[in-house]
Amino acid sequence: MGKLILVRHGKSLWNVENIFTGWTDIDLAPEGIEEAEAAGKLIKDHNLSIVICFSSYLKRAIKTAWIILEASDMMHVNCIKSWKLNERNYGAWQGKSKDAIRTKVGEEIYWDIRRGFSTPPPPLDINDQRHPKFDSKYDALEPSLLPLSESLEDTQKRVVQYFFEAIACELVKGKTVLVSAHGNSIRALIAQIENINKNNISNVEVQTAVPAVYEFDNNLNLTNHYQLQEAELTI
Numbered sequence: 001m002g003k004l005i006l007v008r009h010g011k012s013l014w015n016v017e018n019i020f021t022g023w024t025d026i027d028l029a030p031e032g033i034e035e036a037e038a039a040g041k042l043i044k045d046h047n048l049s050i051v052i053c054f055s056s057y058l059k060r061a062i063k064t065a066w067i068i069l070e071a072s073d074m075m076h077v078n079c080i081k082s083w084k085l086n087e088r089n090y091g092a093w094q095g096k097s098k099d100a101i102r103t104k105v106g107e108e109i110y111w112d113i114r115r116g117f118s119t120p121p122p123p124l125d126i127n128d129q130r131h132p133k134f135d136s137k138y139d140a141l142e143p144s145l146l147p148l149s150e151s152l153e154d155t156q157k158r159v160v161q162y163f164f165e166a167i168a169c170e171l172v173k174g175k176t177v178l179v180s181a182h183g184n185s186i187r188a189l190i191a192q193i194e195n196i197n198k199n200n201i202s203n204v205e206v207q208t209a210v211p212a213v214y215e216f217d218n219n220l221n222l223t224n225h226y227q228l229q230e231a232e233l234t235i
């Protein structure tokens with residue numbers, strides 16, 4: 001039985017400051033490091049033996065994967081990185097205060113863009129220094145693939161494509177796979193795996209560093225899913 005462990009990175013410095021992040025490569029906050037350590041210990045306590053790991057190109061997800069593998073005594077595990085697991089590109093909202101944007105655009109537009117399915121945030125200007133073409137980690141990518149902003153639907157296309165091209169084959173072999181990614185790239189994947197429609201996905205919130213386990217049979221049918229919680233202490 002294949003097991004997929006989905007983890008959103010621990011809190012980043014901009015999560016703490018409530019700033020839209022997207023493809024901006026912001027580091028973990030000290031609290032996020034602690035959260036990732038706790039997630040790794042939980043994975044170990046539940047005897048989940050990770051065989052392969054995937055993360056995005058962004059350091060908050062990469063470091064979360066490293067910390068989890070260290071805390072669970074599984075540092076030998078290979079970690080494969082793909083830009084397709086990146087956070088949704090938040091376009092011109094990246095680097096802006098969430099509260100300030102909410103006041104500026106109003107509740108309806110704010111929530112439609114932030115938690116709706118199809119509406120992207122305003123795009124980055126082609127010469128904006130936040131455009132991914134100015135970030136050398138994307139140098140090997142075909143320029144037309146670099147987004148100026150993404151809706152959840154756009155994000156879902158690349159994440160689900162990556163799931164089927166790289167991750168699903170490990171699950172059908174019965175392996176336990178760790179995916180360390182982001183609030184919206186994980187929401188997009190959950191919508192696909194749990195068959196959640198575009199209206200209901202707006203209600204799904206992914207907490208930082210809470211491992212969610214999805215179990216599949218050899219035909220990739222979902223058979224069970226649950227979140228790992230700390231065992232209750234009994235006196």
Ligand SMILES: O=C(O)[C@@H](CO)OP(=O)(O)O
Nearest residue numbers: 019020021022087114183
């Ligand atoms: O800023 C972001 O990139 C994401 C995750 O922090 O924001 P949201 O809370 O809208 O998912």
